[in-house]
Amino acid sequence: MQPLMSEYALAKRAGSIVGNVLRPFRMNIDFQDPAYCRIHGHTLTILVENAGQQNRVRQLTPRLCAAVASGGLPITEVDVRIIAKQPLPSLNLALPTSPRHPSAVGAAAITHMLDEIEDPSLKETMTRLRDALTPDTSARQQVLEEKLVPRIPCARPRAPTPCGIYR
Numbered sequence: 534m535q536p537l538m539s540e541y542a543l544a545k546r547a548g549s550i551v552g553n554v555l556r557p558f559r560m561n562i563d564f565q566d567p568a569y570c571r572i573h574g575h576t577l578t579i580l581v582e583n584a585g586q587q588n589r590v591r592q593l594t595p596r597l598c599a600a601v602a603s604g605g606l607p608i609t610e611v612d613v614r615i616i617a618k619q620p621l622p623s624l625n626l627a628l629p630t631s632p633r634h635p636s637a638v639g640a641a642a643i644t645h646m647l648d649e650i651e652d653p654s655l656k657e658t659m660t661r662l663r664d665a666l667t668p669d670t671s672a673r674q675q676v677l678e679e680k681l682v683p684r685i686p687c688a689r690p691r692a693p694t695p696c697g698i699y700r
Contacts, residue, residue: 647660
């Protein structure tokens with residue numbers, strides 16, 4: 534517990550120094566928050582919200598190293614990473630889903646590939662994917678019947694010709 538608290542205290546001190554260096558560049562991030570500034574050994578990890586901020590902080594890495602060293606912290610390296618944005622839990626936003634259309638060709642390709650897979654968990658996952666991609670035969674039959682048998686709006690049914698064409 535003690536090393537964790539000492540790293541937390543060091544991260545807060547480093548975050549304070551980093552915040553002072555980056556303040557003129559208008560980054561709206563509280564680097565004293567451990568979600569954005571962490572220390573692992575002698576590496577200071579700074580987490581930013583987008584690629585633009587990441588590039589700016591990387592350009593300022595020599596200035597940050599000098600400021601942290603003058604603050605008396607045992608930091609020899611600065612690592613800058615992008616933190617993933619999480620949707621707000623209070624909004625209850627549903628993640629967008631893309632519809633998965635059945636594909637007999639895709640299912641056949643996976644079936645062919647299953648013989649070569651040796652890992653049992655991967656094989657099970659690919660089998661489930663194949664089963665999800667395999668089209669339902671009753672739905673396929675219904676679609677084919679709708680395409681082959683045209684619907685003619687008339688009061689009395691007409692007899693088809695030998696070619697199957699209605700007159």
